[in-house]
Amino acid sequence: MSEKVRIRRDIASMSAYTPTTSLDVFAGRLGMDVKDLIKLDANENPFGPSPRVKEALANLQHVHVYPDPESGRLRELLEAYIGVPKEQILCGAGADELIEIILQLFIEPGDVVINTPPTFAMYGFDAPLYHGQVIDVYRREDFSVDVDAIETAARQHSAKLLFLCLPNNPSGNLIDASDIHRLLELPLTVVVDEAYIEFAERESLVSRVGDAGNLIVLRTMSKWAGLAGLRVGYGVFPSALMPQLWKIKQPYNVNLAADIAAQVSLQDVNFLMTRVATLVQQRMRMQIAFAELPMLSPYASQSNFVLNRVLGMSAEAFRDRLARAGIIVRYYNKPRLEDHIRISAGTPEQVDRLLQLLAQIATS
Secondary structure, eight states: OTTTTTHHOOOOHOOOOOOOOOOOHHHHHOOOGGGGGGOSOOOOOOOSOOOHHHHHHTTTTOOOOOOTTOOOHHHHHHHHHHHHHHGGEEEESSHHHHHHHHHHOOOOTTOOEEESSSSSSHHHHHHHHTTTTEEOOOOOOTSOOOOOHHHHHHHHTTOOEEEESOOOOOOOOOHHHHHHHHTTSSSSEEEOTTTTGSSSSSSGGGGHHHHHHEEEEEESSSTTSOOOTTOOOEEEOOGGGGGHHHHSTTTTOOOOOHHHHHHHTSSSSSHHHHHHHHHHHHHHHHHHHHHTTTTEEEEEOOSSSSEEEEEESOHHHHHHHHHHHTOOOEESSSTTTTTTEEOOOHHHHHHHHHHHHHHHHHHH
């Protein structure tokens, strides 16, 4: 790079985030046809969106005009869906954008953000980009949060933000209500990411946002509604924060297609929830089947995926063996996860094929 070009030194020295990729890219890497692949690595909804979404997008009007910068109709439908006033809802291009907006709002250089790995990687990845200092408070061996350690770190470092994923990604476990209550007593803002709450036997925390004052809840349309490729998320915020959030949000962050697709999905909730129920059944089916295999030790999950410790071989080799058969799963080369893989729930037919392959591996 030219000496005249002086980028931030912290970015020059940081590691890049490694996301999953598309079916087309995987097909090219594996030398296979897309139709022969089963993608179980990113917790996407294999059923896709409501058929009404496809119809609405095929007839999309006014693409040449900027979308509603406030996503007004979408927020009205979200109010009906989650029972929270639309005045407390902000929409974004996926929950990822809302994480960035929160960091922009709260963090000044050097402010501390508490992260609880192993968890969703974007909390720890994004915070330094907005000049935050990340303090990692690792989860226990069973992936439960260490509340005592979080309390100590929060007070020691005068932390401003705490990010929690509920159910946690990649482990799929919940956080006890009593622990949430304790953490909300801390002098910081607690951001709870409920990307997978529709799959859990647990009520959302959105109803507590108004009373708590220091609670933010993030949700998404990516998983349960099958809109991962369109990027639609939303957050429920204390009323006092909303005027500040409107100041810094990009005006047209939710594009027209995403806005319409989310609206249509929220008008077809009953249909989509039947698919959610099917994915929960398949996740439970996988948990039971995995536990009977000699090379997998699954963790109980309240999401649409199952995390497993791999036994008798490396997790990377296990992932590659599945990939050669056209089944793509997620391997994490990270602390506490080096010997783990995460497998998303698929359609019943996809899970049939997965379990058949795993039975072959177990006897080979």
